[in-house]
Amino acid sequence: MAPPSPKKPPAPAIPPKAAAPANVEVDWNNPEFKRDLFALPTDEKLQVLKTVEKILQLGWPQLYRDQGLKWEKITSKAAPAGIDSFYSLRINQGRRATAYRDGNFLRLLTIEPDHDATYGKK
Numbered sequence: 872m873a874p875p876s877p878k879k880p881p882a883p884a885i886p887p888k889a890a891a892p893a894n895v896e897v898d899w900n901n902p903e904f905k906r907d908l909f910a911l912p913t914d915e916k917l918q919v920l921k922t923v924e925k926i927l928q929l930g931w932p933q934l935y936r937d938q939g940l941k942w943e944k945i946t947s948k949a950a951p952a953g954i955d956s957f958y959s960l961r962i963n964q965g966r967r968a969t970a971y972r973d974g975n976f977l978r979l980l981t982i983e984p985d986h987d988a989t990y991g992k993k
Contacts, residue, residue, distance in 0.1 A: 893930065893975055894928060894930055895927065895930065895934055895976075896976045897923050897976070898973075898977065898978045898979065901980050903981050904968070904982065907981055907983075915963050915965075918963035919962050919963055919968075922940070931975075940961050941959075941960060942959075943958060943960070944956060944957075944958050945957055945958060945969065945989070945991075951980065957970065957980065958971060962982055966982055966983060966985070967982075967989040968980070968981065968982050969983065
């Protein structure tokens with residue numbers, strides 16, 4: 872009879888993959904944002920739609936770092952009631968939107984006519 876074969880050590884445990892961060896969800900149902908959006912010329916509306924489409928492909932870390940969106944905290948104006956902090960991001964070539972993060976949602980507030988209006992200047 873052959874001697875028993877030595878037991879093989881158990882295979883090392885493979886750590887589970889870290890869950891991929893969830894993509895940003897966008898809420899653009901704010902009445903002021905919708906008013907601003909529908910007041911834009913058609914070509915600018917399409918640029919906004921492309922930007923929202925891009926945002927939906929990103930996780931929060933990517934949105935914060937994206938050089939095209941230029942996510943920036945607004946400190947020169949008071950945040951709207953009930954919101955601790957709010958931010959601006961480039962929504963099309965010439966305009967910025969204001970928004971805030973609520974869990975996994977990016978809640979869009981306004982589309983400003985120019986950079987200075989976003990930050991309460993002029």
